[in-house]
Amino acid sequence: MKKETWTELAIGALNLQAGNSVSNLTGTWRSGRKPEFIEDNCIQCFFCWLYCPHFAVRVEEGKVTGFNYDYCTGCGLCAEECPTKEKAIVMVKEETKIIEEGKK
Amino acid sequence: MAKLKDLAQMEDRLxxxxxxxxxxxxxxxFKIILRATEDPLIIANATGCLEVCTTIFxxxxxxxxxxxxxFENAASTIAGVEAMYKALKNKGKIPADKKIKFLGVGGDGGTYDIGLQALSGAVERGHEFVYVCYDNNVYANTGGQRSSATPLGASATTAPSGSKSPGKIQGRKDLAQIMVAHKIPYVAQASPHRWQDLYNKAKKAFEAVGPAFLNVLCLCxxxxxxxxxxxxxxAQLAADTCVWPLYEVENGRYKINYKPKQKKPVLEWLESQGRFRHLFKEENAWIIEKIQQDVDRDWEWLTRLAEISSRP
Structure with a gap:
């Protein structure tokens, strides 16, 4: 994201682009585990939506339809609070690529 | 009654x-609180986790x-905004039927400690705004220093546990009671695990005529x-052990919103978190005992107040 210089910034330290944090993909922090949605077990209680700190539960036309992995950090609150006997959300292992940054 | 399904389809304000x-x-x-009003909202946010993390330049x-x-003046800021709104309404520059809601937000550091004076002043002047304190018991944003909301015995970076110290040796300040003492229309304590309760309290706070204060337990x-x-x-355990009672005070009348069927020993709460781990050493047994006594005393006091309030 290009940062504006002092001559370009709005006077008064204003940020007029409400909600532009969506370009910050918190899903890149996720390491090791991610939630998996099993639709057949879902009773649409919306607890996962409620307890997701990173707004990563996808709701489409009034239904929970899975996760937005761009934002999911893999905390596991959704799977923990999923109330069904056969869980509709399980945490699974995830291979992560470690990108080594070049030494300066 | 609000349904989660409906709330989920409202626009996200955060x-x-x-x-x-x-x-x-x-x-x-805040997912719940920001949905408790449909009116336009103006927020003043004190320095803290929420402020720092949501507005990274x-x-x-x-x-x-x-x-x-x-850090110290979220309540003053929002009070000023509210005063200006009233003035502009009087001058006819804002239509008389346009409603705007005002919200001040701070963590326990910005509310219990640094912002207390500004908050006290703003509610005393009767500005019509809601103040929400998200209380995670510590200055989490700056590395875990003790605040006056840090409970007895918890280890914090400026009250660390070790051979010379059992963690913080003072108890918590009871902020909700301080706000009740201001005789404002609405004060409540809530927790995220009972979202319906939190939603109702936020709704009442936004609809209150005059200042309203919410103290919400924040997981960290x-x-x-x-x-x-x-x-x-x-969060459930905090309510079940009565470490964090859920109650509201409407025009001076207390109401407990959640009474555990069987009050759990505070030990279960302490066992669940690393910040209390050192308390299980032999020499610190007195602290656990003291915490239990304090919780019992406060719960007893609260139930009595609720009992008195229920009389006509």
Missing amino acids: VAGHGMCLGCGIPLI PRTAWNVSWIHSA PTEWKYDESKGIKL
């Missing part, structure tokens, strides 16, 4: 891409008008040191 920790309790609280996670004020896996997926279970 959006994704904020930088809060894994399993953080703050977004859970050049981004913002807020979809509503939002002002960052310094980073500083409390627990498995971040267990947060909601912990």
Whole structure:
């Protein structure tokens, strides 16, 4: 994201682009585990939506339809609070690529 | 009664891409509170986790008008905004039927400690605004220093546990009671695990005529040191042990919103978090005993107040 210089910034330290944090993909922090949605077990209680700190539960036309992995950090609150006997959300292992940054 | 399904389809006033920790309790609280009013909203946010993490330059996670004020004066800022709104309404520059809601927000550091004077002044002047304190018991944003909301025995970086110290040796300040003493129309204590209760309280706060104050327990896996997926279970435990009673005070009348069927020993709460781990050493047994006594005393006091309030 290009940062504006002092001559370009709005006077008064204003940020007029409400909600532009969506370009910050918190899903890149996720390491090791991610939630998996099993639709057949879902009773649409919306607890996962409620307890997701990173707004990563996808709701489409009034239904929970899975996760937005761009934002999911893999905390596991959704799977923990999923109330069904056969869980509709399980945490699974995830291979992560470690990108080594070049030494300066 | 509100349904989660309906709330989920409302527009997000706080959006994704904020930088809060894994399993953080703050977004859970504000997800509900920001949906408790449909009126336009102006927020003044004291320095703290929520402020820092949602507005990392050049981004913002807020979809509503939002002002960052310094650590100490979120309440003064929002009071000023509210006063200006009234003045503009009197001059006819804002239509008489246009409603705007005002919200001041701070963590326990910005509310219990640094912002207390500004908050006290703003509510004393009777500005019509809601103040929400998300209380995670510690200055989490700056590395876990003790605040006056840190409970007895908890280890914090400026009250560390070790051979010479059992963690913090003072108890918590009871902020909700301080706010009740201001004789404002609405004061409540809530927790994210009972979302319906939190939603109702936020709604009442926004509809109150005069200042309203909400103190909400905020989960903090980073500083409390627990498995971040267990947060909601912990909030439940806080209510079941009466460490964090859920109650409201409407025009001076107390009402307890959740009474555990069987009050759990405070030991279960202490066992669940790393910040209390050192208390299980032999020499610190007195602290656990003292914590239990304090919790019992406060709960007894609260139930009596509720009992008196229920009389005609």
